[in-house]
Amino acid sequence: MKFAQTGAPGAEQPVLIHEDTHYSLRSLTSAIDGDFLSNGGPAAAAAALAAGTLPVASSDDVRYGAPMARPSAVVCVGLNYAAHAAESGAQPPEHPVIFLKTPNTVGGPDDSVSIPRGSTKTDWEVELGIIIGKRASYLDSPEAARGHIGGFVVVDDLSERDFQLTVSGGQWSKGKSSAGFCPTGPYLVTPDEVDAGNLRLRSWVNGEVRQDSSTGDMIFDVDTIVWNLSQYMVLEPGDLICTGTPEGVGLSGRFPYLQPGDVVEIEIEGLGRQRHEFTA
Incomplete structure (x- = not known):
């Protein structure tokens, strides 16, 4: 559904x-x-x-908001695609790298996003998002995780790389939590309709392709992520987990960072497409 x-x-x-x-x-x-x-x-x-x-x-000219109410937590996995870890200058992690975004970053998929004050390195990241459907704590195995997943969504894990890496003090969340930095949706699709290990992810900036990959390239798959997180925190129904981004972001040095007037589009096969314009 x-x-x-x-x-x-x-x-x-x-x-x-x-x-x-x-x-x-x-x-x-x-x-x-x-x-x-x-x-x-x-x-x-x-x-x-x-x-x-x-x-x-009515479905005429409707605005799509985030497909779920504000979660109690937005938990993110970093460096979860080997090629993205390489373009970031990092080795593939042995354990999931975790950081948090504030829940008030969650917004609609087509809402405009303001580039943060003082930003010079605002970046895009198409990601598969997991919505928790059943409380998860100390799950016995990755296989047990699937019964705790309520659905999947498209997420743009927007990032300010200078805030994240230069003035962060070693914690990434400062570069991840600016207003509107988690466009989500347009749809929440239930797990029975999603092959989470084989989805095409793409992003464009001003119509030019930036990312084109598959969730099959994840280092840690969906079930492993939920199981692993449940060993360290309690995941509540409605919580959002962002599972990492593939290669092709501004941090790679191959593309310019975002400027006012730029338009980012992201899409995941079967889950929908986003379009958001960046403003000053």
């Missing part, structure tokens, strides 16, 4: 998208959030769709 939240910022409505038609879920929930995912919301939505009781919602 494919879920989204549409409407003006702060007034989005939850919808189910089936065969290009938007169906309102307001009779079932006020938002696509952790409670909805962990308490049978997707099954109830499927049943209501089959019964014909969901009203059609």
Whole structure:
């Protein structure tokens, strides 16, 4: 199933998208959030769709917000593609490299993004995002992780590299948490419809291809990431995990960093496409 939240910022409505038609879920929930995912919301939505009781919602000129309500945590995996680690001047990690973004960075997939004050190195990163659907703590194995995943999303893990690497004091989050630095969506797609280990990821800047890779090149796969994180933190329903980006970012030195007026587009096969313009 494919879920989204549409409407003006702060007034989005939850919808189910089936065969290009938007169906309102307001009779079932006020938002696509952790409670909805962990308490049978997707099954109830499927049943209501089959019964014909969901009203059609307008899909004309709608704004897509992030496809889930603000998570309690945004947990990110760094250097999770070998080629990206190489272009960053790092060795492939033996254990997942983890950093955090603040939850208020999460925004709609097509919302404009302001380049931070003083920034000279704002960068793009297309990533597969995991939405937790069931509380996860001390999972026994990677195989157990799949039952705790509520869905997958497209994420742009925007980064300010000078903030991240030069003035960070060794912690990356300072360069990851500027306003709007986690465009998410447009859709949350349930795991039964996603082959998370074989998805094409692409990004463009002003129409020019920057990244073109596959999740098959991940060092740590989706199940391993969720299992590993659960050994160190409690993952709550609705939490977002960003799983790393492939090669082709500004940090590589092959491309200029973002400037006001630049347009970034990112896409993951089956999960949708984003387009966001950068402003001063």
